[in-house]
Amino acid sequence: MAIFSVQARPTDAAGWTGLARRVEAAGFDALLASDHPGHGASPFVALAAAAAVTSTLGLGSYVSNAGVREPILLATDVATLDVVSGGRARLGLGAGHTPAEWRAVGRERPDVAARVRRCVAVAEAVRDLLAGKEVTVDIPELVARAARLTELRPVQGRVPLTMGTANSTLLRWAGAHADVVGLTGFGRTLADGHQHDVRWRGDEIEAQLAHVAAGAAGRDAPPALEALVQQVTVTDDAEAAAAPIAAETGLRVADLLATPFVLIGTADEIVAAVAEHRRRWGVTRFVVRADAVDQLSPFLPRLAAVA
Structure with missing residues (x-):
């Protein structure tokens, strides 16, 4: 969960x-x-x-x-x-x-x-x-x-x-x-x-x-x-959305998207990322900013159900 x-x-x-x-x-x-x-x-x-x-x-x-x-x-x-x-x-x-x-x-x-x-x-x-x-x-x-x-x-x-x-x-x-x-x-x-x-x-x-x-x-x-x-961004183009943050932080886009400190992608990709963060790091809790509320609310039940 x-x-x-x-x-x-x-x-x-x-x-x-x-x-x-x-x-x-x-x-x-x-x-x-x-x-x-x-x-x-x-x-x-x-x-x-x-x-x-x-x-x-x-x-x-x-x-x-x-x-x-x-x-x-x-x-x-x-x-x-x-x-x-x-x-x-x-x-x-x-x-x-x-x-x-x-x-x-x-x-x-x-x-x-x-x-x-x-x-x-x-x-x-x-x-x-x-x-x-x-x-x-x-x-x-x-x-x-x-x-x-x-x-x-x-x-x-x-x-x-x-x-x-x-x-x-x-x-x-x-x-x-x-x-x-x-x-x-x-x-x-x-x-x-x-x-x-x-x-x-x-x-x-x-x-x-x-x-x-x-x-x-x-x-x-x-x-x-x-x-x-x-950063939370629900988008069909995760790599494009992640590129400016990757450049700012000095990370490769793939490495940035693998961290638990950003959630960027489609709803399916974000659900999969949360499951991977739990598997790889043991991270089960996430704190997001207010601008993420409307983006995540439609599929928050799916995120809560991640095992």
Whole structure:
């Protein structure tokens, strides 16, 4: 079974709530909101609004920047969303990559190792806070003293955690602790602070999955694998549609179409690609952007039935 969710962000009330209704009615698993403070909407406010007009749709951040989010505030947001949605909250976390987000809170973006250490510490702190534990952390990357959710607890026994990353250390941590590993395929952050090189070649994907598997060794059940899909195009000419992206990423068209980070082709070809991603990589979950909703909705039941 393949599971599809939608990542989006609101620009107006009617459009956002309308999208939430459409996503739920079409059979998508969740509506996910990106989290870039100062560059877009607050995910948890937006998701609470979506909760008010839906009844079964999962709702989560994708992903919150652990570098600039404090655990007690993040845990409070997640628990509140879970309460107002009747137990439908998800939490997506990542180490963050946009320098402007650190400068906006009065800091410079740390190096990769420090961002990873903070991300792990934040993930563990939020997990414990949502479980009702008191949390004290005192490391160079994070300080929290006697933090606790005293009057607010999630409806769910465990809020599902997705770690979105391509970093080897975080992939291993996610393999050991997360419910879902969000494979971003991101490489080096480019000069604009938003765009990335990509790690989409077969050997690069295999290396990422090896880190997840190493972390998951000893778990009763490994985490689900989820791909962040950058382009969905339903077309009769997959090669022509893929050519500009292949040129931009430095991949051959055939190699691009073989990655789980794009879904390009006819409905039959996309269904076959999803089945192949499950067989080859073990990827069973996909996050697509809002512009893919209308394209995929007509054959979403076929995608969900992929074995």
